[in-house]
Amino acid sequence: MKNQLxxxxxxTMLVRILFAVVAAFPIVFMLVSSLKPDQxxxxxxxxxxxxxxxxxxxxxxxxxxxxxxxxxxxxxNSVGVSAxxxxxxxxxxxxxxxxxxxxxxxxxxxxxTAILATLIVPFQTLALPLVWWVNQLPYFELNGFSLEFxxxxxxxxxxxxxxxxxxxxxxxxxxxxFESIPKELDEAARIDGAGxxxxxxxxxxPLSGPATATVAILTFLPAWNSYLWPLMVVQSExxxxxxxxxxxxxxxxxxxxxxxxxASLITVPVVVLFIAFQRSFVNSIASSGVKG
Amino acid sequence: xxxxxxxxxxxxxxxxxxxxxxxxxxxxxxxxRPGFRREQLSGWGMIAPAALLLLAFIFIxxxxxxxxxxxxxxxxxxxxxxxxxxxxxxxxxxDPTFYRALLNVAYFTVVIVPVQSGLxxxxxxxxxxxxxxxNFFRTVYFLPVVTSMVVVSLLWLFMYRKDxxxxxxxxxxxxxLIDGPDWLGDPNTAMPAIIILSIWQxxxxxxxxxxxGLQGISGExxxxxxxxxxxxxxQFRYVTWPGLFHTxxxxxxxxxxxxxxxxDQISVMTQGGPMDSTTTIIYEAVxxxxxxxxxxxxxxxxxxxxxxxxxxxxxQRHLTREKD
Numbered sequence: 045m046k047n048q049l050x051x052x053x054x055x056t057m058l059v060r061i062l063f064a065v066v067a068a069f070p071i072v073f074m075l076v077s078s079l080k081p082d083q084x085x086x087x088x089x090x091x092x093x094x095x096x097x098x099x100x101x102x103x104x105x106x107x108x109x110x111x112x113x114x115x116x117x118x119x120x121n122s123v124g125v126s127a128x129x130x131x132x133x134x135x136x137x138x139x140x141x142x143x144x145x146x147x148x149x150x151x152x153x154x155x156x157t158a159i160l161a162t163l164i165v166p167f168q169t170l171a172l173p174l175v176w177w178v179n180q181l182p183y184f185e186l187n188g189f190s191l192e193f194x195x196x197x198x199x200x201x202x203x204x205x206x207x208x209x210x211x212x213x214x215x216x217x218x219x220x221x222f223e224s225i226p227k228e229l230d231e232a233a234r235i236d237g238a239g240x241x242x243x244x245x246x247x248x249x250p251l252s253g254p255a256t257a258t259v260a261i262l263t264f265l266p267a268w269n270s271y272l273w274p275l276m277v278v279q280s281e282x283x284x285x286x287x288x289x290x291x292x293x294x295x296x297x298x299x300x301x302x303x304x305x306x307a308s309l310i311t312v313p314v315v316v317l318f319i320a321f322q323r324s325f326v327n328s329i330a331s332s333g334v335k336g
Numbered sequence: 337x338x339x340x341x342x343x344x345x346x347x348x349x350x351x352x353x354x355x356x357x358x359x360x361x362x363x364x365x366x367x368x369r370p371g372f373r374r375e376q377l378s379g380w381g382m383i384a385p386a387a388l389l390l391l392a393f394i395f396i397x398x399x400x401x402x403x404x405x406x407x408x409x410x411x412x413x414x415x416x417x418x419x420x421x422x423x424x425x426x427x428x429x430x431d432p433t434f435y436r437a438l439l440n441v442a443y444f445t446v447v448i449v450p451v452q453s454g455l456x457x458x459x460x461x462x463x464x465x466x467x468x469x470x471n472f473f474r475t476v477y478f479l480p481v482v483t484s485m486v487v488v489s490l491l492w493l494f495m496y497r498k499d500x501x502x503x504x505x506x507x508x509x510x511x512x513l514i515d516g517p518d519w520l521g522d523p524n525t526a527m528p529a530i531i532i533l534s535i536w537q538x539x540x541x542x543x544x545x546x547x548x549g550l551q552g553i554s555g556e557x558x559x560x561x562x563x564x565x566x567x568x569x570x571q572f573r574y575v576t577w578p579g580l581f582h583t584x585x586x587x588x589x590x591x592x593x594x595x596x597x598x599x600d601q602i603s604v605m606t607q608g609g610p611m612d613s614t615t616t617i618i619y620e621a622v623x624x625x626x627x628x629x630x631x632x633x634x635x636x637x638x639x640x641x642x643x644x645x646x647x648x649x650x651x652q653r654h655l656t657r658e659k660d
Contacts, residue, residue, distance in 0.1 A: 060462050064476045067540070071479055073501060074491050089504045140386035148372075149379030155387060162394045164649070168597045168618045169642040170394060172625035172634040173401030176411060210389035240378040269484035271600055276626045287486045290604070300494055307487045318482045322475055 069095065071311075078105055078305040085300055105305035112302065113292045114281060115309065122285040122310075125204045126267040132209045133263040134256055140210075141218035142244045146230055156219075162212045168272070175276050178203050203277050204285065208267060214259045221255035222248060257321050268314055286310040405636040411629040424636035434637075436612045437620050440527060444616075445595040447531050453587050456539045460546035461576075481540040489604035492533040496520050496605075520606055523613035530601050530614055538594065542587050549583025550576070585656045589649055596645055617641045 072095050077085045079101045088094045109115050143149055144156050178197040197203040225248060233243045249256070271287040278284055287310070293303045405424055409417045428434055463473050480488065495501040496519035503516030519529040557575050566574070599618040602608060608615030608623075617637060625634025 056462065060473055063459055063462065064473060066536070067476050067480055070488075070491055070495060070536070071483065073495070074487075086499065089499070089501055090508070094501060094504075136385045136389065139382045143379040143382035147375055147379040147382075149376060149383065152379070152383070155383060159387070159390060162390055164646070165394060165398055165642065166593055166597050166645060168599060168621070169638040169645075170397045170401065172621060172631060172638055173404055174393065174397040175625070176404065176409065176631045177397050177400055179411065206389070207393040210386040210393070212390065215386060240375065240382070244382070265482065265484075269486065271484070271486045272603075272622065276622075287484060290486060290490060303490060303494070307490055311483050311487050314482050314484075315479065318478070319475060322478075323471070 074304050074311070075308050077301060078308040079103070080105075080301060082299055082301050085304075105299075105301040106309065108299070108302050109306045109309065113289050113306065115286075115289065115306065117282060118284055118286045118289045119310070121201075121283060122268055122287075125201065125285060126264050129205050129208050129267045130260050130263045132205070133211060133214060134259055136209050137211055137214040137259065138218045138249065138252070138256070139244065141215045141222055142248060143240075144215070145219045145222040146227065146243075146248070147240065159212045159215055163216075171272060171276065174207065178207070178277065198277050199279050199283060201283060204270070204274060204283075208263075208270075211263065214263060217259055217262075218252070218255055221252055225251050261318065261321055264317070265314070401635045401638055404632050405639045407632050409632045409635075411625075411631050413629075420632075424633050425640075427633065428636055428640065433612055433615060434617075434620060437615045437617050440612075440614060441596055441598060441616050443527060444531060444534075444598055445592060448534060448595045449588065449591050451531075452535045452539050453542060453591055455535065456542035456587070457546050459539060459543040460550055461572075463543075464547060464550045477543055478540040480537045483537070485537055485600040486604055488533060488537045489601045492529075492536075493520070493605050496529050521610060523611045526606055526610060526614050530598075530605065534595075534598075534601060538591075542591060545587050545590070546580070546583060549580045552583075553579035585653070588652055588656065592648055592652065593645055596641070596648065617644070 076095055076097050079097055080088070081100055081102075081104070084099050085094075088099065093099065140159075144152050175198075180195065181197050183194050183197055183200070183202075184191055229247050230243050233247050238246070268285075269287060270285065274285050274288050278288070289306065289310070290303075293299070293306065404417075406419060406421060407417050408415070408420050408423075459477050463470055463477065497503075498516070498518040498521070502519065503514075506514045506516045517525045519525045553576065557579070558571065561571050561575050597618050598616045599622065602614055602616055602619045603622070606614045608619055618641065621634045621637035621641065624630045624637065
C-alpha cells in the first residue's frame with residue numbers, strides 16, 4: 045500500500061517534470077543559442093548540446109545586436125512607456141475603485157456596470173478606429189515659454205501611454221480587493237478627521253500590496269509586449285519600443301544568433317521582474333482575482 | 337426693546353429662516369450624513385480620471401468604429417468623409433479571402449478552446465497542492481506567458497524550419513523514422529504549427545485562472561469525500577469539477593475571445609500564407625486599415641469581428657448556464 049502511494053507520487057512528479065521540460069525547452073534553447081555563432085547553433089541542433097552553453101561561447105551576438113539596432117534606445121523607450129503606464133494605471137484605477145467600493149457616491153452602480161462592459165470589447169476591434177481617432181486629437185506642447193498646439197497624436201510617446209492607463213480589469217481587481225478590507229478602518233480615520241483622499245492614501249492603499257502587484261504585472265506585460273499598436277502609430281525610429289525592433293533582423297541575411305540575442309535581451313528583464321513579484325502575483329490572482 | 341426687532345439680521349436664505357421640521361425633503365438630506373455633498377464631490381473626482389479615459393479611448397472609438405464602417409474614411413485623405421451605406425460590407429462579403437479568414441479562425445478556435453483549457457487544467461491540478469518545489473513549477477509553467485507572443489513567434493519560426501529544432505527532436509525520438517515537414521511552408525501544416533505554439537504560450541495564463549478556482553474549493557469537501565472512500569477520479573468528478581463551475585465559463589470565454597482575435601503570431605510568422613492558409617479576420621483588418629490606410633473598410637471588418645465575438649460569447653453563456 046505504501047509502496048503504491050510512493051509510486052503514484054513519483055508518477056505525478058514525473059508528469060510535472062515533463063510539463064516543465066516542455067514549457068522551458070524553447071526558452072533555454074533561445075538563451076543558449078544567443079551565445080553561439082550561427083554555424084554552431086545548427087551544428088548542435090541534433091544533440092543535447094542545443095540546450096547547453098558549450099563550445100564557442102561568447103557575447104558577440106549581443107555586441108552585434110547593438111550595432112545593427114538602436115537597441116539601447118528601444119529598451120529605454122519601452123522601460124519609460126511601461127513604467128509610466130504602470131504608475132499612472134495603478135493610481136487612476138485604484139482611485140476609481142476606491143470611490144466605487146468605499147464611498148456612497150450616487151450613480152456609482154451605473155458607472156461600475158459601464159466600466160465592466162468595456163471588458164467585452166476586444167482591443168483589436170478598437171485599434172483601427174482608435175488610430176483614426178488619436179490622429180484627430182489635439183496636442184499641446186510646451187516649447188520654451190509658448191504653448192504650441194497641433195493636431196494628431198501619431199508618432200508620440202503619449203499615444204503609446206494614455207489610451208492604456210484606465211483599465212476595467214484593473215479597476216475590477218482593486219475593487220474586489222478593497223471590498224475585503226474592513227470599512228471600520230475608514231470610519232475610524234474619519235473620526236480622526238481624515239479626508240477621503242487621505243483614507244485612500246494612508247489606510248487603504250498600504251493594505252493593498254498584493255492587488256497592486258497584480259495590477260502592476262498585468263499592466264506591465266501588455267505595455268512591454270505591445271506590438272500591433274506601436275506598429276500602427278509610431279513611425280520615428282527614436283520613439284519605437286522593443287518589439288518593433290524585431291523587424292530589423294529580417295532585412296538582408298538573417299543571423300539567427302543575433303535574433304536569439306535580441307529576443308533574450310527583451311525577454312530577460314520581464315522574467316526577472318516576474319520572478320521578483322511572482323508570489324504576490326499568483327496568490328493575489330488566486331485569492332481576490334477571479335471568482336465567478 | 338422694540339427698536340431691537342427691525343435691526344435683527346435677516347436670515348441669509350429663506351430655508352434657514354424656517355424651522356427644519358417644516359421642509360421634509362431638506363431635512364432628510366441634512367440628516368443623511370455629515371459631509372454628504374463633500375463625499376459626492378470627492379467621489380466623482382476620484383472616479384472621473386478613469387471614467388473619462390475609458391470614455392475617450394474605448395467608448396468613443398467603439399462608437400466611431402461603428403460609424404466609420406458606413407463611410408469612406410481614410411487615415412490620411414484630402415477628401416471629406418462621406419456616408420456610403422453598406423458598400424464596405426458588400427465588398428467584404430464578396431471577398432473570398434474574408435471567408436478563408438473566417439474558416440481559419442474557426443479551425444483555430446475549435447482546436448484551441450478544448451485542448452488549451454484541458455491542458456491548463458491538468459497543469460493547475462499538478463501544482464494545486466503544496467509540495468516541495470511547488471513555486472519552482474508554478475514559475476516554470478508560467479514562463480511562456482511572460483514571454484511576449486512576438487518573441488515566442490520569432491523563436492518558433494526558427495524552430496519550425498525544415499532543418500530546425502522541432503524536426504530534429506522528432507527525428508531523435510523516432511530514431512530517424514519521422515522526417516518532419518517544412519511546417520510553416522506547407523498549407524496543410526502551417527495552421528497546426530501556429531496552434532501548437534499558441535497553446536504553448538498561453539496555457540500557463542489559464543492555468544492560473546484554474547488554480548484560482550481550485551483554491552476556492554473548500555478543503556472540507558475533499559475531507560468528506562475521503563471519508564466516503566472515493567477514488568481520485570470520483571473526487572475530481574463529484575467535488576472538483578462541480579466546484580469549478582464559474583471558473584469554467586471564465587476560462588472558456590477568455591480563451592475563445594483570445595482565439596478569435598488571432599493576430600501577432602500570423603503577423604510575425606506567416607503573413608497569412610502560404611496560400612491564405614493562416615490569414616485571420618484581424619490580420620485582414622490590419623492589412624487594409626494600416627497598410628492600405630482604408631480606415632472605413634477596416635472598421636467594417638472590426639465591426640463584423642465584434643458581432644462575431646458577441647454571438648459566440650452569447651452562445652457559450654447559453655450553453656454553460658446554470659441548469660437547475
